[in-house]
Amino acid sequence: MPELIQNTLQTAWGWLVIIYLFLAGVGAGAYLTSWWASNRDLGGALPVVGRYLAAPVVALGSLLLVFDLGAGSFHARIFYLYTHPFTSMMSLGTWILTIFLVLSVIDGYGPLVGVRRARWLGDVTALFAGLVAVYTGLLLGVVKAIPFWNSALVPVLFVLSAASTGIAATVLGALVVQRSTCGEDDTVTRFHQGIIVSEAVALALFLFFAASGPSAAHFSYSRVVVGGLAAAFWVGLVALGLVVPFAYCALRRAPALAHMLRSPGWVAGEAVLVLVGGFFLRYLVVSAGALGRIMG
């Protein structure tokens, strides 16, 4: 039982939810990356790979969430999850995930069985990919009892991270089928650089508001920035997940480094670090959440 005479870390959710939030973001972001790449008429594997990655990655995440349920993983009771979409963010999210999975399977894998890829279907699927990313943030954002989560910046952060990790996953996948991915053209890295900068700004604002918010939010902030989670924050998220990828995006245009940094090894290395950072973001936000004290 929680000791609510002081701010107390939440114990409701742990690893499976963290991994699920991460994978849902990666899958949604991967879809959006390919959608964006095909709208920009980028050649190669990028416009396709994310469409293939999206459904399995989001499905794996959703499966982990189902395993996390106490009622038994495949108990028929889990279908009650669909019954309260207008009041519960989790129920609404179940609908969004289900619709996204169906659409992304049709859009991603339909061509394999001869279904022509329709532009309107891609646009609708991209809309639901965006909703998946927003929902992963709102799931935490609507919880008033945990002030660190109860911030409009959580969905903003999670959407930006979904875009960033989605680009990384798509680039990694594209490298497998086409080693020259992102070797010559800078369109993706420029776009990615902008997202990384936006994510860093959102992160700074999120932590600033937590630090100046209610005592439980400040407690969470301290835990992340100087407390028990500080190593994960500074090394995992800030250094590996944001600073190094940003530096990579910026430096690969420098003539002296261009040749080296455009090799498949460096492109893949940057993508892996972005994924690591995205994972640490979910880990930090979920595990630093704390309930406030309940008396004066």
Added chain:
Amino acid sequence: MAHYGMLIDLTMCAQCSACTVACQTLYDRPPDQSGVYLLTYETGTFPAVKRTTLPVQCMQCQNPPCVSVCPTGASYRDSATGTVQIDASRCIGCRYCIAACPYGARQYSSTTGVVTKCTFCIGRVADGLEPACVETCIGHARVFGDLDDPGSDVNRAAAERHAVALRSDLGTRPSVYYAS
């Protein structure tokens, strides 16, 4: 129709944990789980310090955050009694309600895979009895009754003793009041 509520008078609480044990015994709960638990804390600065115990349980909120986050409808507010209940046959054990409850009043049972909490002993109340924690309280620190009835014991005692709800700033509108 009723709206059941409770007053807990901290000046009469002997910190004996009889309420916790009564709840565990009646509902066959394991030692680490109970519908009621005691938080002990210190107030004041030396030498004027005081050690106080706060019995905490489901506040039976009128605007319960656990109900609004519940994706399955397992958590619901029963309008006939004004209490918050859990339909275990709909609970999938997602624990969203545990995260959403500002009072830490809900517990996850890994043996049953569902969430439990204080029910205000609604079955006993329907039989004309008081909740087990009220009946067993040696200091008569607990007063139970219908908040909709202006003349009820709980309403009169709460008014006389200037009782307050916990964290009313969150808009949860609890039905459990504390006097100190």
